Amino acid sequence: MAVTMNDVARAAGVSLKTVSNVLNDYEFIRPVTKQKVLDAIAELGYEANLTARSLRSGKTRMLGLVLSDLSIPYYAELASRLMTFASARGYRVLVEQSGAEPGHELSALQGPFRQLTDGLLFTPLALDAGTIAAHQGTKPVVMLGEHIADPRFDLVTMKNAEAAAAITAHLLASGRRRIAVLGAASEDTTDSPGLRLNGYREALKTAGVEFDPALVVQCDWRRDGGASAVGSLLDDGTEFDAVFGLNDAIALGAMHELLIRGHKLPGDVAVAGFDDIDEARFASPSLTTVSPGMEEIAERSVKLLIDRIEGAEASSEGLHVEAGFELKVRESAP
Amino acid sequence: MAVTMNDVARAAGVSLKTVSNVLNDYEFIRPVTKQKVLDAIAELGYEANLTARSLRSGKTRMLGLVLSDLSIPYYAELASRLMTFASARGYRVLVEQSGAEPGHELSALQGPFRQLTDGLLFTPLALDAGTIAAHQGTKPVVMLGEHIADPRFDLVTMKNAEAAAAITAHLLASGRRRIAVLGAASEDTTDSPGLRLNGYREALKTAGVEFDPALVVQCDWRRDGGASAVGSLLDDGTEFDAVFGLNDAIALGAMHELLIRGHKLPGDVAVAGFDDIDEARFASPSLTTVSPGMEEIAERSVKLLIDRIEGAEASSEGLHVEAGFELKVRESAP
DNA sequence: GTGCAGGTCTGCAACGATGTAGCTGTACGT
DNA sequence: ACGTACAGCTACATCGTTGCAGACCTGCAC
Known part of the structure; x- marks a missing residue:
């Protein structure tokens, strides 16, 4: 004993x-x-004995982190940093993978997982704001990402539109005029595909370049999504001199497909991504992308959540935080 | 209430x-x-109320996972699969990052982290078997990886030597004779660098090719490690017609450096890795590597640990499990 | 009719900590 | 000299569950 x-x-x-x-x-x-x-x-x-302390005090000193899949590099890097910041404040992070399925997201929001944690860092991908609001319970929740931009919730996110505009402007400045966009989803402008697409269109407008819907391709936000999307453009004979992948995985997949089909990068086609994951630096050619300030996102979301838990942040309105971004110009789009 | x-x-x-x-x-x-x-x-x-149940029953239904850094893709993918398997048996996984520092590994083994979990999946990188044995406590521990191959502990690992031999044999079969090895550490044959290097030497011996120490380069197991290691070989003027990175990150970094310096892959140099991480498939050229059976490792280690926790596995000896491997021949070394 | 087995359910204590209330004793003001 | 304030400590109840022991009942054997 x-x-x-x-x-x-x-x-x-x-x-x-x-x-x-x-x-x-x-x-x-x-x-x-x-x-x-x-x-x-x-x-x-x-x-x-932490269990006894938790029972008596009602606090577990754990933060819940809900994301779709830890094997996605962006989430893995984010989780790693969140853990580091949480640890500095004496909290642990318990991760739950939702697989982006509404049922799993909902059970992470209400179920036993919630009990084990004092607050939630939540990346909603399948649930809408109304459902979340109805089931969020009384413990604090901080939203990560931009699927939900609702004044009711605390939200830590990145400057999607501004960063997308900046990287598009960079491509335009280097003389590209027909920039394909891979990974767009709906016309919804509240989620990250929508916001980034919007930034792209804004940059075109500013430069006086006409928007061509034929250059916008839907695809999964994964490497094979990017590969097949750029493949379909090539197969259709659509002309383009640059590719903007709405995340790095798409861009890397597209780059791979372009190289396989014998195109020269960045000579024939410039490629740009979004996220600045580690491998963007080490791809061949290295990938021009935009760093969305993950370190800042991790730090500020942990701080906000813990402040809510400990009552240090008392504003009843949802706080919205946008981390700064930074353009990373590399070989794929100099 | x-x-x-x-x-x-x-x-x-x-x-x-x-x-x-x-x-x-x-x-x-x-x-x-x-x-x-x-x-x-x-x-x-x-x-x-899970906390009350834990206090009364002495069980938390959580497994601890200790690894150096979740942002390393191999660990992220492993963690993701471990969580899935654990979840199927009604357990959660609590991750602790050790940064491969002995102090952190030790506190994960003894400290409050241990209390929160019913058993540990432990990737020891800094501690030796004696220290672990002295501090492992009474709850079950399953070792992951091969740093510790000690009969006292349960161990789930991969066929390092056999897999390295197989991929080396593949390079030899395609006519390569001067195969550089990147990422070797000590001559210690109980850890993964050592075991893989040993497999390489075995394959050379079998093929009757002489071993040349000049082709063995130490480096960090990261992309930049591989890049600078192959860089130093090129700078030294050491001749080689193939590169075997002891993990995929090294191989990808090396590939990048070779491409930058204008070498043709796989024409001038064939490149092979180890791990079969997701991006190996999508690199340009795609990376020939060996898949160490991560799915199997995850499944069997979770099963072994939970069986120990629940008393279903009663053998007092440490059980050693080796997952099967599979060669993945791709463009970088056809 | 009594004894026994065992199905079905109850009550109490216990896990190990924290919250509340209250008990002392000293210092201080008047 | 006496009341008050408060520092410093103790006792007891409490968080929500599970383990243990036993009560009660029914059915069956003798």
Whole structure:
């Protein structure tokens, strides 16, 4: 059996509660008493039982992180950083994979997972704002990403439209005029595909270049999505001199397909992505992309969530945070 | 306040303990009583308090996963699969990043993290077997990877030597004779660099090709490690017609550097890796590598650990499991 | 009719911590 | 000298569940 507070109390010759008070930094304890307790703790090798503490206090000191799949590099890198920041504030992160399925997202929001955590970092991909609002419960939730931009929720996101516009402007500045966009989804402008597409169109308008719907291709946000999307453009005979993948995976997949089919990069086609995942730097050619400030997103979302949990952030409105972005010009689109 | 068992008991007109018995599938309950309880649970929307259950039962139904860094693709993919398998058996996975630092590994082994989990999936990178044995405590631990091959521990690993030999043999079969090895560390043959290097040497011996120490280069197991390692070979003027990166990241980094310096792949140099991470398929050229059976590793390690936790696996000896591997021949070394 | 087995259910204690209330003793103002 | 304030500590209840022991009932054997 493990050492309990009771054992410590007996060894130190004080009451159970005094041990608890020492551990919780209660103000009014004589130094001599405190020392007796600390000595007893050290001698017995006592460690607080976190489960018991959770039961009594109602806090677990864990943050829930809901994302679709940890094997997606963007999420893996984000999770890693979130854990680091959470750890610095004395919290752990418990990850739940939703597979982007509404049922899983909902059960992460309401089910036992929720009980285990004091607050949620939530990347909603399948649920809409109304459903989330109806089931979010009383513990704090911070939204990550931009699928949900609703004043009711706290949200930490990136400057999707501005960054997409900046990278499009970069392609235009290098003389490209027919820029294919891969990965667009609906015309919905509240999610990241929509916002990025919007940024692209804004940049075209600013440059006075006409928008051509034939250059916009839907595809999965994965490498094979990008590969087949650019493949279909080539097969259709659609002309283009640049490709903007709405994320790096798409761009890398497209680059791969273009190289296989014998196109020269960036000579024939310039390629740009979005996210600045690690491998963008090491692709051949290295991928021009935009870094959406993941470090900042991780830091600020953890801070916001913990402040909500601990009551330090009391505003009743949802706070919206947008991290800064940075253009990363590399070989694929100099 | 949340609904408790007491509320359910009152609503169903039975005792607290009967509700508990229903939830725990106690054998001797009349169907009619069980139904009353289930109805009350449904009506009140009762959900068991996991913290209280943990305190009472001493089980958390969480598995600890200790790895160096979740942003490393291999670990991210492994973690994702482990979570899926654990979830199928009703367990969650709590991840701890050690940064491969001995202090962090040790605290994951002994500290509060351990309390929160019923068993540990441990990737030891910095600690030696003796230290681990001295601090592993009483809860089950399953080692992942090959840093520790000690009969005292359960171990799930891959066929490092055999797989490395197979891929080396493949390079030899295609006519390559001077195969550089990137990522070797010490001469230690118990860790993965050592085992893979050994497999390489075995394959050379079998083919009657002499081993040349000049072709073995130490480097970090990352893309930039591979890039600078192959760079130093080129700078030194060492001749080689193939590169075997001891993992895919090294191989991809090397490939990148070779392409930048104008070498033709696989014409001038064939490149092979190890791990079959997702991006190996999508690199240009796509990377020949060996798949170490990650799916199998994930499945069997979770099964072994949970069987230990639940007492289904009682052998007192450490069990050693080796997953099968599969050669993935692609463009970089056809 | 009594004894026994065992199905069905109940009550109490316990897991290990924290919250609340209250009990002392000293310092201080008047 | 006495009341008050508060530092410093203790005792007890409590969080929501499960383990243990036993009560009660029914059916069957003798």
